[in-house]
Amino acid sequence: MWLALAFVIGFGVNSAIVSIVGTSTNPAVNDFSRTYLPYWGVTLFACGFAAGVVGLVAILKDQERSVITLLTLVPMLFVVVFLLGEFLFPH
Secondary structure (H helix, E strand, O other): HHHHHHHHHHHHHHHHHHHHHHHOHHHHHHHHHHHHHHHHHHHHHHHHHHHHHHHHHHHHOOOOOOOOHHHHHHHHHHHHHHHHHHHHHOO
16 A cells, blocks of 8 residues: 555656656756656656555455555556557557
8 A cells, every 4th residue: 555655646746846847948957857757757657566566466365355455456557558558659
């Protein structure tokens, strides 16, 4: 559950940072956005995917049926759909 919560909070922070940095004309800020933000995004996606895997293992192995455990699958589904969209329909 904590991984899923970290994914949701991190995704919100990432959206705020990208909206601020994306409109900047400062070269130092642009270097920051090209250098560090991709690693932040990959870390967030790994966190969301790991949350789903942990939730899926709990559901399949321990027969966990709580709503919170089912909600951990949502970040994983988001990551999988996003990555499938990026690879199947490149822009």
